[in-house]
Amino acid sequence: KNQVEQSPQSLIILEGKNCTLQCNYTVSPFSNLRWYKQDTGRGPVSLTIMTFSENTKSNGRYTATLDADTKQSSLHITASQLSDSASYICVVSHAAGNNRKLIWGLGTSLAVNP
């Protein structure tokens, strides 16, 4: 079964600290993996997208890693800010011929406190 599991479910950190969010997937065949940030009551916004051959990608203070062998990804946030408080969702694109679908994780809810 194609699944995307994220951990932790929720996380509270202090402003300025770093944190790492995890994503494990069982999607096969794999096309790409994305991380989205979703503010409360808003639509998701893409942070990074990685294909099979990429093992790291950065977007400002956000750095995503991908290990296609172990089917794991992480999102590292450096020097967190209050505006980083949001849900972070891992999404894997399932590539089956011409019918590509996105398999969505449930997200990690991050709260950055002053």
Add this chain to the structure above:
Amino acid sequence: SQTIHQWPATLVQPVGSPLSLECTVEGTSNPNLYWYRQAAGRGLQLLFYSVGIGQISSEVPQNLSASRPQDRQFILSSKKLLLSDSGFYLCAWGGIGGEQYFGPGTRLTVT
């Protein structure tokens, strides 16, 4: 640049009433369009996608329907709402398996 609009932003409807949510995209032509629902504590669930005018694919059997009367307009409808239709409805545009860009969403509460 491309922008995507959804309205209304919030909606409270009684059980059994009809529903119409609208999504429009600007700044691109012939986009792939998507309707998602995000229920509390659940991940995003793809409801419908469209690759062109009048072309609708349904992902999950349900009480909802979708239509694409114009290239950049996508409508989500229901004839009779159920309590289980409550959720956060998101419209997106993009490519199948490619990047998707989301609208601001509509919070629907069925009472």
